[in-house]
Amino acid sequence: MADTLVNETSAFIEQLGRLGIEKDSEKRLALLRGVADLYLSRTVSPTLAEEYLFSEIANAVLRKLQPHQRPQVSTALCDSERVPHSLALALASDSDIEVARPVLSRSPVLTEGDIVALAQASSDEHLQAIATRASLTARVTDVLIDRGSNTVLRTVSGNAGAEFSEQGMLSLVTRAREDDELSLALADRGDLSPAVLEQLNGLICARVSAEAEGDDTSGTVASLRARAQALITEELRKRKANIGSTERVIAAVEAGSMTLDDGLGPLLAGGRLLDLSQVLAHFLRFDRNFVFQQMAAGEINTIVLAFRALNIAYPHLEATLALRARKRRSGQAGETTVTRQDYEAINPADAQRAMRFLKVRMTVGRQAPTENAA
Structure with a gap:
């Protein structure tokens, strides 16, 4: 040696x-x-x-x-x-x-601090490259939204691994008023807050009204506006119901009246990747947005270890990876080569240690820029 x-x-x-x-x-x-x-x-x-x-x-x-x-x-x-x-x-x-x-x-x-600094000083072509990274924090996307062209905004809005602040999402909606592609990219995301959905509602109504203005002899404008309002209202209703049901799952699992596997089943059946992330984040003691990033576009090994740390049954891992593939439009239902045997061979205690180490590493990473600045 x-x-x-x-x-x-x-x-x-x-x-x-x-x-x-x-x-x-x-x-x-x-x-x-x-x-x-x-x-x-x-x-x-x-x-x-x-x-x-x-x-x-x-x-x-x-x-x-x-x-x-x-x-x-x-x-x-x-x-x-x-x-x-x-x-x-x-x-x-x-x-x-x-x-x-x-x-x-x-x-x-490159660290988060590096990427933020590069995004603040680079050309639009550089911003476009940053927007394609497998995962982006809200600090980074805030800069991309503030400085990027509509091309950059379309790319980052369609990036399943991008995390957005509430203000960032609202800024995207404002920019989407004159960009149909950006509107579609936003509408296709599964992590829009009720406030952002309300803004989208206003955007759709305003656009429908503007496009049909002056030609409402048969009530077309009022009809289309009513349809848009109904669609957004229904989406808001679903989102609020999902939030409520997710909170009930967490409470039931903590109370011992439901297993975690039983709670995850309906979320997976409904294709609710964001709500699945919320439940996992609660029991892993991680930030929800970070977990959603991992579920949507992170390393498969991280997902596997997270599931094993919580002793979740293999079929739920398999269903999650299939859902992730559909959300990413990869068309690869069998995206992972992790077999049941490989998954169950992982010691849950080792997976839990790996999750604790990841949490410590993330904490140190967030503190490093502050310490260096001091």
């Missing part, structure tokens, strides 16, 4: 040295790929010194590559958790969107 580590380090340092002095552009690119492969595939995490050297030399080489070569580096590095933070930031903030896009849309290295 020790010999392997020594050999890995020696090879890495040797390649870094060659990379630092290479003059030919094509050879630089090939060497950088080789160094990146060595760096990312090491059996142990790189030391701080190795991370610093890799980041410094990679940044220097990137500046000397031809414009058409630079996106290749970004694409090769964007999915790795081992990419040095400084290098990921440099790539994400590159003025060339072809370089920045892979990292902005996919890098797990």
Whole structure:
């Protein structure tokens, strides 16, 4: 083992040295790929010194590559958790969107604070890349809504993994007044609050009235407005009823008069992913919006561990993943390869520890920007 580590380090340092002095552009690119492969595939995490050297030399080489070569580096590095933070930031903030896009849309290295700062300072093309990330917090979407074009807003509204603040949702409704595609994207979301639905109601009525104005000889405007009002009113009624039934499920499970599995069954049968997330969040002691993000677009492993931590039966996991696939329009009902045997082999106590660790990691992540600012 020790010999392997020594050999890995020696090879890495040797390649870094060659990379630092290479003059030919094509050879630089090939060497950088080789160094990146060595760096990312090491059996142990790189030391701080190795991370610093890799980041410094990679940044220097990137500046000397031809414009058409630079996106290749970004694409090769964007999915790795081992990419040095400084290098990921440099790539994400590159003025060339072809370089920045892979990292902005996919890098797990960027923190929420990084993404907020990038969104506040970047071009609309950069915002569009951010809007496609698998999950987005309300802090990020608030900036996208404030600065983004309608194209960005349509993308983020259709992103099942995007979380919105109440004010952000209301701002989207305001912007949707002149954008039919944005209106449709909003109407298709399952996490609209009653207040936002009320705003949509006003938007629909106003649009119907404007489009039919001056041609109401047969009561067309009044009829269409009544239909729109009826649809929104019915949606509000359903949403309020769902909130009430979700609260009753939680109370019954806590009182011991209902099992969690029995409570989740009707929610899954009704396709109520948001209400399912509310129940899971309550018993996992997580924020509902975070759980909804995971259910809608998060890592499947996180969902599996959450279900196992609560000792939920495998058929409910299977039904949840099928519902998630339908909501994402992926058409992949069998999105996961987790079998009943694999699921039931997970020790619930281990899954509970994993959930506690995730909660601690999230708490530390939220505190870090504040501490750094201080």
